[in-house]
Amino acid sequence: MRIPLFDLNWDEEEERAVLEVLRSGWVSMGPKTEEYEDALSSLYGVRYALATSSGTAALLLAYLSLDLKGYEVILPSLTFVATANALVFAGAKPVFADVLSLEVPLISAETVEGRITPKTKAVVFVSYAGYGDTLEGLRELCRDRGLLLIEDASHAHGAEYPGGMAGTFGVVGAFSTFANKNLSTGEGGYLITDAPHIYRRARLLRSHGMTSSSWERLKGKEEMYDVVDVGLNLRPSEIQAAIGLANLKKLRRENERRRKLVSLYRRLLAEALPDVLIPFPPDSPSSHYIFPVLLPKGVDRGEVRRRMLEMGVYTSVHYPPVHRFAIYRDGTRLPKTEEYSERVLTLPLWGNMGEERVARVVEVLKRAVSTSSRG
Numbered sequence: 195m196r197i198p199l200f201d202l203n204w205d206e207e208e209e210r211a212v213l214e215v216l217r218s219g220w221v222s223m224g225p226k227t228e229e230y231e232d233a234l235s236s237l238y239g240v241r242y243a244l245a246t247s248s249g250t251a252a253l254l255l256a257y258l259s260l261d262l263k264g265y266e267v268i269l270p271s272l273t274f275v276a277t278a279n280a281l282v283f284a285g286a287k288p289v290f291a292d293v294l295s296l297e298v299p300l301i302s303a304e305t306v307e308g309r310i311t312p313k314t315k316a317v318v319f320v321s322y323a324g325y326g327d328t329l330e331g332l333r334e335l336c337r338d339r340g341l342l343l344i345e346d347a348s349h350a351h352g353a354e355y356p357g358g359m360a361g362t363f364g365v366v367g368a369f370s371t372f373a374n375k376n377l378s379t380g381e382g383g384y385l386i387t388d389a390p391h392i393y394r395r396a397r398l399l400r401s402h403g404m405t406s407s408s409w410e411r412l413k414g415k416e417e418m419y420d421v422v423d424v425g426l427n428l429r430p431s432e433i434q435a436a437i438g439l440a441n442l443k444k445l446r447r448e449n450e451r452r453r454k455l456v457s458l459y460r461r462l463l464a465e466a467l468p469d470v471l472i473p474f475p476p477d478s479p480s481s482h483y484i485f486p487v488l489l490p491k492g493v494d495r496g497e498v499r500r501r502m503l504e505m506g507v508y509t510s511v512h513y514p515p516v517h518r519f520a521i522y523r524d525g526t527r528l529p530k531t532e533e534y535s536e537r538v539l540t541l542p543l544w545g546n547m548g549e550e551r552v553a554r555v556v557e558v559l560k561r562a563v564s565t566s567s568r569g
């Protein structure tokens with residue numbers, strides 16, 4: 195049995211949605227995108243949603259709309275490098291904070307506070323693996339210290355935490371809908387906000403600072419456009435928006451299925467491999483984007499991955515720490531992030547995975563670990 199890391203839940207509904215767009219003759223940003231944005235703003239209960247060409251584009255627009263140029267912005271190192279790269283493009287200096295612990299691998303009020311300087315303007319929270327356990331504390335810290343809270347909620351589509359939905363805790367939330375995400379459009383992203391000035395700026399910069407779109411001009415809403423800011427082309431296509439609309443209908447079920455599979459993983463792993471650490475309390479709300487576990491100290495992760503692959507099971511590492519990449523290396527040490535990154539192993543997870551595959555992954559992991567100890 196070959197078990198990939200993830201699989202898409204696309205079917206005839208996404209196919210139909212794409213065909214409808216192709217046959218309509220209008221494939222660049224237009225009415226489907228507006229419908230998708232309306233569906234997203236109702237899901238999150240926010241005033242505005244803005245669809246983009248990628249999650250990186252959503253982050254860049256969120257950052258640009260907040261004028262972070264010349265300021266320091268605190269973020270985790272345990273993230274995909276896009277969270278940091280987009281900050282640099284927006285002219286800000288990324289300052290990496292450590293995660294709270296191996297059990298709660300998120301930045302928190304405790305780990306962020308010591309990184310604040312007079313130049314700090316914002317904090318970017320990443321809902322790693324779909325969790326938001328430290329978000330409320332971080333929101334309070336940001337409020338007390340006059341800092342903007344931004345969420346990179348790429349892992350947390352539709353996640354509901356006690357204090358609100360992922361993406362709604364700060365001034366703006368950015369999401370990626372890349373192929374492997376719980377909500378997927380292949381490539382794509384969106385941002386959500388209640389602030390009219392952020393929405394207006396992000397919307398302008400999404401399309402070269404132009405005051406109207408091709409669709410609006412075609413519909414006779416505007417005759418000519420002006421250019422009032424220096425923007426880029428970060429627009430989604432109607433094809434992406436149509437897939438997003440179809441896929442959004444499955445999100446709640448997708449997240450629920452993943453939740454059940456993660457409970458099963460937890461139970462089977464506790465029995466078979468009690469030395470493997472499973473981050474986050476079992477009842478913490480999450481969208482369960484990925485299922486990372488920490489291998490016991492002394493186990494050779496590379497060897498475990500090779501053995502698992504031989505037995506047909508794909509794994510990954512979320513993430514190599516960003517502060518250790520050549521471009522960001524400046525001597526910063528983040529001991530908990532570093533230990534986490536050295537020991538973490540991401541096991542396969544997707545909504546349609548099925549209980550049998552979960553059991554097989556645990557069995558394969560057990561075999562691989564038993565022959566991969568450094569001793």
Ligand SMILES: Cc1ncc(COP(=O)(O)O)c(C=O)c1O
Pocket residue numbers: 248249250251273274276277320346348349369370371372381382383
């Ligand atoms: C936490 C995080 N931020 C940002 C991104 C970037 O999104 P995209 O690949 O859609 O540009 C991703 C996705 O891969 C991500 O996981």
